[in-house]
Amino acid sequence: MKIRMKKYIVYLLALSLIIPVVSACDDELDKNKLALLEKTEDGENSGEMTDDDIDVSILQPGFNLNPKTAVEGEVPNADQPLDIYFYAEGVTNEVDGEQVVSDLLGYEQDCFLHAGVIAEGTWMYVPAGWSEDTEKCKMKRVKDNVWKITLSPTIRDWFGSGSTPIEQLGLIIRSSDGKKGINADTFVEIQDDKYNGFVAEDAEIKSMPSGLQYGINVIDNSTVALVLYEAQKGSNQRYYDYAYVMGDFNNWKRANDESSKMYYDETAKCWWIVLSGLTANKEYAFQYYLGKKNSESDGKEIELRVADPYAEKILDADNDPYIAESTYPSSERQYPDKGAGIVSVFKIQKDNYNWAHDDFRIKDKNNLMIYELLLRDFTETGDLNGAYQKLDYLEKLGVTAIELMPVQEFDGNDSWGYNPCFYFALDKAYGTPEMYKKFIDACHARGIAVLFDVVFNHATGNHPFAKLYWDSENNKTAENNPWFNADAPHDYNVFQDFNHESPLVRQFIKRNLKFLLEEYHVDGFRFDLTKGFTQNVGGSWDASEYHEDRISILRDYYNTIQSVRPDAVMICEHWCEWAEENVLALSGIQCWRKGSASHESGYYQSGMGWNSNSSFSRLVEEGGNQIAFGGWVGFMESHDEERVAYKALTYGNGAIATDVSTRMGQLGVNAAFCFTVPGPKMIWQFGELGYDETLGTEMDKTAKKPLHWEYYTEPARKELYNVYAKLLNLRKTHQELFQKNSTFSWNVTESYWSSTPRSLTLKSGNEVMYVIGNFGDEEAVNISLPEGIKYNYMSGEEVGRSVTVPAHSFFLGTSFQP
Numbered sequence: 063m064k065i066r067m068k069k070y071i072v073y074l075l076a077l078s079l080i081i082p083v084v085s086a087c088d089d090e091l092d093k094n095k096l097a098l099l100e101k102t103e104d105g106e107n108s109g110e111m112t113d114d115d116i117d118v119s120i121l122q123p124g125f126n127l128n129p130k131t132a133v134e135g136e137v138p139n140a141d142q143p144l145d146i147y148f149y150a151e152g153v154t155n156e157v158d159g160e161q162v163v164s165d166l167l168g169y170e171q172d173c174f175l176h177a178g179v180i181a182e183g184t185w186m187y188v189p190a191g192w193s194e195d196t197e198k199c200k201m202k203r204v205k206d207n208v209w210k211i212t213l214s215p216t217i218r219d220w221f222g223s224g225s226t227p228i229e230q231l232g233l234i235i236r237s238s239d240g241k242k243g244i245n246a247d248t249f250v251e252i253q254d255d256k257y258n259g260f261v262a263e264d265a266e267i268k269s270m271p272s273g274l275q276y277g278i279n280v281i282d283n284s285t286v287a288l289v290l291y292e293a294q295k296g297s298n299q300r301y302y303d304y305a306y307v308m309g310d311f312n313n314w315k316r317a318n319d320e321s322s323k324m325y326y327d328e329t330a331k332c333w334w335i336v337l338s339g340l341t342a343n344k345e346y347a348f349q350y351y352l353g354k355k356n357s358e359s360d361g362k363e364i365e366l367r368v369a370d371p372y373a374e375k376i377l378d379a380d381n382d383p384y385i386a387e388s389t390y391p392s393s394e395r396q397y398p399d400k401g402a403g404i405v406s407v408f409k410i411q412k413d414n415y416n417w418a419h420d421d422f423r424i425k426d427k428n429n430l431m432i433y434e435l436l437l438r439d440f441t442e443t444g445d446l447n448g449a450y451q452k453l454d455y456l457e458k459l460g461v462t463a464i465e466l467m468p469v470q471e472f473d474g475n476d477s478w479g480y481n482p483c484f485y486f487a488l489d490k491a492y493g494t495p496e497m498y499k500k501f502i503d504a505c506h507a508r509g510i511a512v513l514f515d516v517v518f519n520h521a522t523g524n525h526p527f528a529k530l531y532w533d534s535e536n537n538k539t540a541e542n543n544p545w546f547n548a549d550a551p552h553d554y555n556v557f558q559d560f561n562h563e564s565p566l567v568r569q570f571i572k573r574n575l576k577f578l579l580e581e582y583h584v585d586g587f588r589f590d591l592t593k594g595f596t597q598n599v600g601g602s603w604d605a606s607e608y609h610e611d612r613i614s615i616l617r618d619y620y621n622t623i624q625s626v627r628p629d630a631v632m633i634c635e636h637w638c639e640w641a642e643e644n645v646l647a648l649s650g651i652q653c654w655r656k657g658s659a660s661h662e663s664g665y666y667q668s669g670m671g672w673n674s675n676s677s678f679s680r681l682v683e684e685g686g687n688q689i690a691f692g693g694w695v696g697f698m699e700s701h702d703e704e705r706v707a708y709k710a711l712t713y714g715n716g717a718i719a720t721d722v723s724t725r726m727g728q729l730g731v732n733a734a735f736c737f738t739v740p741g742p743k744m745i746w747q748f749g750e751l752g753y754d755e756t757l758g759t760e761m762d763k764t765a766k767k768p769l770h771w772e773y774y775t776e777p778a779r780k781e782l783y784n785v786y787a788k789l790l791n792l793r794k795t796h797q798e799l800f801q802k803n804s805t806f807s808w809n810v811t812e813s814y815w816s817s818t819p820r821s822l823t824l825k826s827g828n829e830v831m832y833v834i835g836n837f838g839d840e841e842a843v844n845i846s847l848p849e850g851i852k853y854n855y856m857s858g859e860e861v862g863r864s865v866t867v868p869a870h871s872f873f874l875g876t877s878f879q880p
Contacts, residue, residue: 111203111204111205112202112203112204112210113204114204114205114210116129116130116147116204116205116208116210118149118205118208121147121149121208122149122152123149123150123151123152123153123154124148124149124153124243124244124248125146125147125148125233125235125244125248125250126146126147126148126149127144127145127146127250128144128145129145129147130145137251137252137253138217138250138252138253139217139252139253139254139255140216140217140218140228140252140253140254140255140256141216141217141218141254141255141256142216142217143212143213143214143215143216143217144212144213144214144217144220145210145211145212146175146201146210146211146212146213146233147204147208147209147210148166148173148201148208148209148210148235148243149207149208150164150166150167150168150169150207150208150243151167151207153166153167153243153244155244155245155246156245157245164243164244165237165241165242165243166207166209166235166237166241166242166243167207168207169207169237169241170203171203171237171238172200172201172202172203172209173200173201173203173209173235173236173237173238173243174190174195174196174199174200174201174235174236174237174238175199175200175201175211175233175234175235176188176190176192176199176233176234176235176236177189177199177221177231177232177233177234178221178231178232179221179223179226179228179230179231179232180229180230180231180232180249181223181226181227181228181229181230181259182308182351182365182367182402183351183353183365183366183367183402184367184402184403185232185402186223186226186402187221187222187223187226189220189221192236192240193240195238199211201235209235217231217252218256225257226257227254227257227258227259228252228254228257229251229252229253229254229259230249230250230251230252231249231250231252232247232248232249233247233248233249233250234247234248260316262303262304262306262316262318262353262355262363263304263318263323264303264304265300265303265304265305265324265325265326266323266325266326267325267326267327267328268325268326268327269327269329269330270287270289270325270327270330270332270334271287271336274287274289274334275289275573276289276290276291276332276371276372276570277289277370277371277372277373277486278370278372278373278406278408280408280410281336283342283410283411284338284339284340284341284342284410285336285337285338285340286336286337286340286346286408286410287334287335287336287337288307288324288334288335288337288348288350288370289332289333289334290305290324290332290333290334290350290370291330291331291332291566292305292326292331292332292333292352292530293331293544294531294542294543294544295531295541295542295543295544295564296541296542297542298331300326300331301354301530301531301542302333302352302353302354302364302366303353303354303355304323304324304352304353304355305323305324305326305333305350305351305352305353306322306323306324306350306351306352307322307324307335307337307348307349307350307351308322308348308349308351308367308400309346309347309348309349309398309405310344310345310346310347310348310398311337311340311346311348313400314398314399314400314401316351320335320336321337322335323335324350333350333352340410341410342410342411343409343410343411344409344410345375345407345408345409346407346408346409347377347397347398347401347405347406347407348370348405348406348407348408349367349368349369349401349402349403349405349406350367350368350369350370350526351365351366351367352365352366352367352368352530353365353366366529366530367402367403368403368526368529368530369403369404369405369406369484369526370406370408370526371484371485371486371525371526371527371570372486372573373406373407373408373484373486373487374407374408374486374487374495374581375406375407375408375487375495376404376405376406376407376471376484376487377395377396377397377398377401377404377405377407378397378404379397379401381474381475381491382395382397382490384475385475385490385491386443386445388443388445388447389443389445389446389447389490389491389492389493390490390491390493390494391494394494395490404483404484404524413495413496415495415496415499415500417499417503417583418503418507419503419506419507420583422506422509422511422583422585423585423627423629424463424511424585424586424629424630424631425629426797427586427629427631427652427692427742428691428692428740428741428742428800428801428802429462429740429741429742429793429797429800429801430462430463430511430631430695430742430743431460431461431462431463431737431742431743431744431745431790431793431794432461432462432463432464432465432513432695432742432743432744432745433456433459433461433463433464433465433744433745433747434465434467434515434697434700434701434744434745434746434747435449435464435465435466435467435747436467436478436701436747437449437466437467437469437492438476438477438478438491438492438766439747439766439767439769440452440747441769442769444491444492444766445491445492445493445497446492446493446497446498446500446501447493447497449501450497450500450501450504453504453505453508453510455774456508456510457508457509457510458787459750459783459786459787459790460786460787460789460790460791460793460794461510461745461790462509462510462511462790462794463510463511463512463513463585463586464505464510464511464512464513465513465514465515465588465633465744466512466513466514466515467479467515467701468480468482468514468515468516468517468590469488469489469492469498469514469515470482470484470485470486470487470488470489470514470516470517471483471484471485471487471488471489471490472489472522473522473524475489475491476491476766477764478701478764479515479517480517480556480590481517481522481556481557482517482520482521482522482525483521483522483524483525484525485516485521485570485574486574486577488582495582498582499582499583502582502583502584503583506583511585511586511631512583512584512585513584513585513586513587513588513631513633514578514582514584514586514587514588515587515588515590516574516575516578516587516588516589516590517590517591518560518562518571518589518590518595519555519559519560519590519591519592519594519595520550520555520556520557520558520559520560520591520594521546521557521558521560522557522558523537523539523557523558525558527543527545527546527570528543528545528546528558530543531543531544531546533548538558539558539559544564544566545560545561545564545566545567545570546558546559546560546561547559547560547561547597550594551596551597551598551599552593552594552596552599552605553605554591554593554594554605555591555594559594561597562595562596562597562615563597563611563615568615568618571619572618572619572622575587575619575622575623575626576622576625576626579623579626579627579630580626584630585627585629585630585631586623586627586630586631586632586633587623587630587631587632587633588633588634588635588654589616589619589632589633589634589635590635591635592612592616592634592635592636593605593606593612593635593636593637593638595612595615595616596609596611596612596615597611598611605638606637606638606639607638607639607642608638608639608641608642609638609642612638612642613642613645613646613649616632616634616646616651617646617649617651619632620632620649620650620651624650631652632650632651632652633651633652633653633654633695634646634651634652634653634654635653635654636653636654637654639684640684640685640687640689643689643693643694644687644689644690644693646693647689647690647691647692647693647694648690648693651693652692652693652694652695652742653689653693653694653695654694654695654697654700654744655680655681655689655694655695655696655697656680656697656700656703657678657680657681657696657697657698657736658680658698658703659680661703661704661709662675663675663676663677663680664676664677664678664680664681664698665678665698665699665706665732665736666704666706666709668728668731668732668735668837669698669706669707669709669710669714669718669728669729669732670709670710670713670714670715670718670719671710671714671715671716671718671728671837671838671839671870672715673812673815673837673838674812675812676812676815676837677810677811677812678735678736678808678810678820679810679811681694681696681736681739682694682696682739682741691740691741691802692741692742692802693741694741694742695741695742695743695744696736696739696741696742696743696744697736697743697744697745697746698732698733698736698749699746699749700744700746701746703746703757704756704757705749705753705754705755705756705757706729706732706749707725707729707749707752707753707754708754708755708756708757710725710728710729710754711725711754712756714728715839716839717839717870718870722752722776722778722779723777723778724870725752725778726752726778726779726781726782727778727870727871728837728870729752729782730781730782730785730871730872731835731836731837731870731871731872733782733785733786733789734785734789734822734833734835734872734874735808735810735820735822735833735835735872737786737789737790737793738789738792738822738824738831738833738874739806739808739822740799740800740801740802740804740806740824741800745786748770748773749786750782750783750786750787751770751773751774751779751782751783752773752778752779752782753770753773755767755768755770785856788855788856788880789874792831792855792874796829796831796876796878798826798827798829799824799825799826799829799831800824801826803826804824804825804826805823805824805825805826806822806823806824807822807823808820808821808822808823809821809822810822815837815838816836816837816838816839816840816842816869817838817840817842817843818842819834819835819836819837819842819845819867820834820835820837821833821834821835822835823848828850828877829876829877829878830848830849830850830851830876830877831855831874831875831876831877832847832848832851832874832875832876833872833873833874833875834865834867834872834873834875835867835872836867836868836869836870836871836872837870838869838870839869839870840869841866841867841868841869842866842867843866844864844865844866845864845865845866845867845873846863846864847861847862847863847864847865847875850877851875851876851877852875852876852877852878853875853876853877853878853879853880854873854874854875855874855875855876855880856873856874856880858879858880861875
């Protein structure tokens with residue numbers, strides 16, 4: 063996550079005086095504007111002191127401007143050079159509620175200035191990226207705890223800011239390893255006698271045309287209306303005094319006319335503008351520019367630039383340049399020269415995709431075999447192109463659905479995706495919109511559904527809704543934010559917590575669900591952290607208790623999905639008490655279900671070869687209660703869980719840890735007692751190959767994991783893949799065994815292990831299936847088979863009235879030929 067730093071304005075007449083204003087997040091630097099210089103050579107920053115006759119006694123803690131010549135009340139001029147000194151002595155920073163000295167106190171190396179012209183609501187003309195140690199930005203150590211840099215020949219020339227008015231600079235001093243002298247950004251006033259800034263007019267109140275919705279509205283082939291909701295929670299009054307649009311359609315110029323200035327509709331609570339004379343097949347990048355006049359004691363305005371939250375494509379100068387050309391062509395992600403931060407894009411005539419398999423539908427959601435897939439870690443390219451090439455592999459495996467971990471635009475390019483910032487735009491790090499559609503279409507051709515993992519519990523601070531009402535002092539959404547809670551009402555939250563009782567939030571999410579179903583033809587969703595979809599909890603324990611309001615919210619979303627696609631599925635990562643999950647199941651909503659309560663129980667214990675605490679009962683019941691049929695999507699492991707194979711490799715009993723064939727055999731027995739259980743099931747990618755790299759610690763578990771496609775050619779692991787494929791094929795060719803009216807029973811507690819093996823029975827009409835699992839080191843000899851079992855389904859051979867099951871293996875008998 064990119065964290066927005068605490069924001070202050072520091073007025074320096076001759077000395078420093080601090081009061082609040084805007085931030086300098088390095089995540090908003092426009093890299094297309096950076097005059098990047100060569101990094102200093104290793105070893106140059108030797109720590110030698112540069113001669114300077116500064117009298118330390120005249121310096122104040124922090125930044126000092128022209129301290130040798132400063133006149134009280136005089137502000138530095140943009141067309142003069144500027145000496146900047148930083149004095150670490152006396153600087154304090156607040157850390158965890160305590161005041162601590164500056165990290166640069168006693169530091170004996172040169173430092174670097176991170177600086178920009180504060181204009182149009184953002185940092186501009188920043189000479190170097192946050193981590194770039196350039197000679198131009200070097201602050202040389204001139205005394206103990208004193209560093210100096212000169213912006214010359216003039217401030218304007220040093221930044222190369224052209225005709226942009228320079229009225230304020232943002233300053234940060236840091237060491238080579240990123241330690242900051244002052245945790246808060248420092249802002250200093252500058253006098254510009256050459257160029258004047260834009261003067262915004264007061265808002266004009268006017269009703270917007272009927273039929274418009276929030277976001278981008280295409281009126282005809284040359285006309286678009288833009289609508290931005292803006293009213294504070296509580297007062298229901300607008301916060302900002304004015305709003306403009308800046309974009310390719312007006313050369314990114316604000317003007318007090320119909321090309322840029324937005325009206326405000328007091329009834330609809332929206333800023334709006336109608337743009338005409340547009341070209342239908344051209345992409346237009348744009349941003350909203352909002353401001354609040356005289357909101358602080360200094361009379362300075364609050365200014366903000368944000369993208370449209372409903373945009374189906376965004377451009378990000380900080381991250382887009384690092385996307386591979388083969389993943390998303392650079393010609394289709396050209397960042398505008400005058401943009402700042404994330405910009406939104408619209409195009410009147412969308413690119414058309416001709417769906418070849420538009421008639422695909424999920425036939426039986428209660429018998430889905432889902433493959434949870436993280437595009438980043440699935441192939442060498444880490445994108446849709448790579449995953450597309452592996453669809454034959456997945457089809458052969460027998461999965462009937464692919465659940466893509468979050469693909470809506472998230473912060474950065476390297477992520478699990480649970481840090482979303484835009485919901486209508488799919489992340490470019492994985493491919494173009496056409497690639498997403500091509501991948502989904504190809505899955506449908508193979509009879510495979512595609513589910514999107516969606517994150518509606520929270521969003522990052524880069525989401526426009528968060529930016530519009532932001533508490534910079536406390537680095538979180540503000541109390542007047544109509545979409546987000548200032549503080550999450552439960553202990554499970556990360557980032558900014560959506561308030562699902564807000565009609566605005568419900569409307570936004572339901573519109574997004576409809577969009578994804580209609581535009582990308584997805585077949586359903588896995589909702590992340592739905593436990594958080596309530597306002598009425600008193601702590602972490604209470605969040606898991608029964609909450610009727612949460613049920614109502616989830617039903618509302620499910621009904622929206624069903625109104626578009628009656629066959630589409632909704633799966634919740636819920637983790638609440640059985641009674642609530644059962645009510646959801648009766649409504650048609652499914653919930654994730656771990657087969658193991660912890661990494662030291664259930665399938666983990668059996669996978670390692672330890673009998674204690676290894677019961678599988680949890681997969682189908684809770685406290686003796688079973689869920690309404692199909693209500694739980696069961697699994698042995700997920701992206702959030704440690705790998706069973708890693709545990710077996712690291713902590714396995716005897717040969718399970720030391721011999722790969724034994725270990726893969728044990729994992730195969732696990733699979734036989736998961737995928738033969740009725741109800742939808744899920745595989746976490748590469749579980750079918752016994753992937754045994756660790757999840758990692760809580761701090762690094764989301765890091766990229768090594769690829770091991772060579773596992774597919776290793777005999778023991780390929781055999782495990784074959785076991786998975788046969789088990790999944792059984793569910794497809796004999797679906798009647800896995801229906802609600804079939805008879806299911808099993809013996810899977812710790813009383814059953816090796817010589818008395820575990821067993822599972824399924825019956826439907828004349829069809830019978832019987833599984834025997836030997837998890838121990840001894841043969842299970844002469845195990846009697848129930849009436850009707852005639853074939854070894856895995857080998858195809860006929861069997862007698864009893865079988866012997868070797869150690870670390872299973873027998874699957876059926877009344878029918880494979």
